[in-house]
Amino acid sequence: MPRFDLLVRWLDVLCGVVLRVGEIRRNRNMLRVTHSEGRVSIRAGAGPDASLVAAVTVGHRPPDEVLRRATDGFLVLEWPHDKTITRTLGLPAQARDFLAGVIANQLDRLSPWPLGQILYGHAATPLADASRLAVRVLIVRRADVDAVRAELAEMGLNVDRVESAPHAGEEPVAFWSNGASQGDASARRRLRLFIGGGVAAYVAVCMPIVVAGSVVTNALQEETESLTAHTHALQERADAAKNPSAIQALPPPERAWIWKEASTPVVALVDALSRAIPDDAYLESLSVEGGKLRISGLAADAPPLIDALEKTGRFFDAHFSAPTTRASDGRLFRFGIEANLAAGATKKGK
Template sequence: MTIISEAKSLFDEWIAAVSEAIELAVGRYMRRPTILLSGNGAGVLTAKLNSAPNGPALPEVSFRLADGRPSPSLPADWQAAFRGSRIEAVLAPAQVLLRPLDFPKQAQEFLDGMIRSQIDRLTPWPADEAVFGWSEPSAHGQERIELILAATSKQEVEALLQLATNLGAQSLAAFAAASDASHASANIKVFDRPLGSATGRRFDTPRILRMALLATGAAAAVALLVATYVGDSLDSEQQQLMGRISQRRTALRLGSDGSSALGLLAKRKQTSPSSIVVLEALSRALPDRTYVTELRIDGDKVQVVGMTQDAPSLIRLLEKSPQFARATFFAPTTRAPNEPGEQFHIEARITPSFGSTI
């Protein structure tokens, strides 16, 4: 059960991570209206439609908050503009604590952790009860950087959060004006939260991901079944093919009369004389002072050319050998003046007794 619980937890985390990534991607590239809210410190908020993908521009509207709802009620066109929009609220100076800070230049990459760990000391609120942000760091001397910390209590943005939720906004961001609130570059973001799906209420990303995974699993199961069936069919065909190959190989090993080709080769090996055996038989039959210069074996016939002292006696010696028969001269015997013996040319038949000596 523990393994199943861990797997379910990992699956839910994966679904949440993918859903968040999709929401961020869609929210980045999908154009939605942006509404600017600004307060005058007396509880009056003024809404201005900063950008809208379609439709005419709307005049500014002012209202107060009463239980998280605008009072008086907004016109119908403004209510439609708020639905699915991004609200960017600029907090009144009295609601925000601004504090200049400086750090070593090397700490620029670790500002988030350093500031977050010091919120209790830098502001009147604990870290879990405050929302904060800071301006872009700027160089202050050679080895220092300076920035402006902006912080406020979560209670200050709670009313704005309730308003944005009631009006059906897609996200809410809160800014603090570091100097002149009319300059957007001077605003410091202290709060930013999505309130709804960037893909719309009808597009349930986690549900669609689960359905896609289930469909993928079902497709994989069907593919596995098909692969198993096809694999069994292929195995059967392979076995049949291997049987045919084996039969074909057997037929190739057999001759037309049914005799084995390997048997014919073995028979030929047993009945054909070996050159080494012929040479060994000649070395035993010829005398020591006889030299062989040429040896030719053609079927069952051997021809020997060489030098000897008594060529006619070689015929008698070969005839006595059980491996040779019908020895005769196939060329005249000659004697050169500068040669120590006679040059002979003898031809003999190789007897079948060589087969028993192999």
């Protein structure tokens, strides 16, 4: 419940800001109207020397340009002094903060009409004695004001405020304002509902986007984690392929998979052997099994074959698998050599 009250107050603040901005914008294009002796005069501006823009007979519509300015701007009706009752009160300066209540308590005595039939306003002026205030209370008949407003409305002029006409340098006093009417309260409620509906619609539009973004983000995160795990596994396999002892320690399925990935094509091995074996040596057998190369044959000088194999970069830990013996011709030596296949030898060969 407190959160709901906070939301209502927040919407009220937004409504106030919107209405205030609208009022400021309209005040920049203020029109002042006077209604006297069947004539309506319209002046532009707030000062007493405001220029006359139109003067028409009651019941006739003003020019379209004036009506447009009245619709977009702020229309003030100046109420004449001859239809206004003025009362002056002398009050202590301390009563300034309570003037509205003090005047409301004395309206029965000040007004010649019943309270339900009047509109009133007041203005306080400090006297020479700073401890006293001179308070002017201006009272008009509500029926008279409503009648003039209705006539102006029929002419296309909707009054926003009714105030006293300037007189002898005195500040105008407001009797009625559209912003203080009951209709404005309902307008504020409608505006609050409109703003609340707009905010709710915005949230409703953004929510699927946020949810979709969250789903996509989670999917991307899961995909990233999967790729990271896969990359880590491949890196472990690559590191294991470089260490034969690590390969032997792996379970048979993983060991077979690593050997499959790291094995060198036989064509590449034959090419490496053809380059390493000198012209005076001959191979009688060649086998590759379990990551090992086994060769046997005849050579004029067998020991240099070990170094020649390891220099290819495709074999390491090369050694004789059996003692070398002289062949029957007495010129060549029979040899048997084993060597481990180097991991990634195919990449290096490329």
